[in-house]
Amino acid sequence: MAGEDPLAATALPTEFAAIPPRGSSWGPPGGGWVAAVVFLLVLLWQGLRNLLTRRRQRLTVPLASPDAWPARALDGASSSGISKIISDEDLRQLIYNLEGNLNAGERWEDVIDRKSDQFSYMAKCCRPKEGPLKYLSATVFENCSTEMLRDFYMDNEYRKAWDKTLVDHQQLEVDEASGTEVGRTIKKFPLLSLREYVLAWRVWGGSDGTFYCFIKDCEHPSTPRQKKLVRVGFFRSGWRIRKVAGTDACEIKMVHQEDAGLNVELARIAFAKGIWSYICKMNSALRDYSLRMRPPLPMLVQVPLSLEGDTETVTPGAYESSSGGAVLVKQTGGDDPGENLKLLSRKPSKTWIAKGLLLVGGIVCLSRGHSTLGTQLAVACILKKLMRQEGDASSSQEGPARLSRGRRGHRHRC
Secondary structure (H helix, E strand, O other): OOOOHHHHHOOOOHHHHOOOOOOOOOOOOOOHHHHHHHHHHHHHHHHHHHHHHHHHHHHHOOOOOHHHHHHHHOOOOOOOOOOOOOOHHHHHHHHHHHOOOEOOOOOOEEEEEEEOOOEEEEEEEEOOOOOOOEEEEEEEEOOOOHHHHHHHHHOHHHHHHHOOOEEEEEEEEEEOOOOEEEEEEEEOOOOOOOEEEEEEEEEEEOOOOOEEEEEEEOOOOOOOOOOOOEEOOEEEEEEEEEEEOOOOOEEEEEEEEEEOOOOHHHHHHHHHHHHHHHHHHHHHHHHHHOOOOOOOOOOOEEOOHHHHOOOOOEOOOOOOOOOOOOOEOOOOOOOOHHHOOOOOOOOOOOOHHHHHHHHHHHHHHHHOOOOOHHHHHHHHHHHHHHHOOOOOOOOOOOOOOEEOOOOOOOOEEO
């Protein structure tokens, strides 16, 4: 498959699992015991909500029998079964979304904009009226060709060596006629159950050396759901790799949206805190990758001539921070019901007692000076959520995730 940074960065920062040092956090002066109690309440509350949500899903959406899966997962399929999961219309919509277009009333919020000697990274996020958070990011790598960056993103075996969130990846099916591939990825995040992704993807190559990849969730008869894994039910991600004019650099721009069952506010905090270190690690892995024996070229599909005009070469300095004044354009596209965004359940908190405990304990915790940074972030997130008049949906993820691909073997999404 293929992919990027945002998803891996949604892994919760290590501070959330830190144990307060003896003598400074548990003593009365620091109020550390209050922080610990509040933190435990937060974990218990989130765990209870996840348990109730899964139970409700099992009761309302019974799993189909194995014999029925192919009909749902491979709807409209050819002899290979997967050729029509992704179409050129998906590519058209991806190109449109990569320009930062949004529905009326939505706007981008700046998350990060940093540079180093070897690369630069910019990311924004948007809270759509329906669905999980949407991320838009652009990374420019100096002294790097588009072909090498493409192969790096698609090499899932190499990703296992440097991306510790990736547990496993399997290629499930390949349709060489359409260029569509299906794979299964398992990822791990601190304090969370393993996340399972069953994804389809396709890579296009343009005559100007630009590459596109679109990834979406699907079902496959060889991967029935398992109780020990949390299946990610909504996933839309895509990227474009192209040369930066007048330089030896290339840029990968990604739009990413997924519902991994994470709290919206907590995911945003974790992403903003952890994404830069993740990109630094990715850059180091990319530099080492140039010295390795490269795998076979990924299977490419030619960009349709009608869309070639939409692939422009990026120029240096093309991306500037602009959370305000974003272009607001009403999206148009396919009306296929199967492509409609899956709505997230928006339910208020269950009990006022739990709210009161978290609110009072959180205020005490934040007023003390010795609680850990991770605890303060978690409590601040919960307090913000409780004080909103409308409860936010419990979903999202950073975004950009990752995919990779391989003709017969191992590739995955990033």
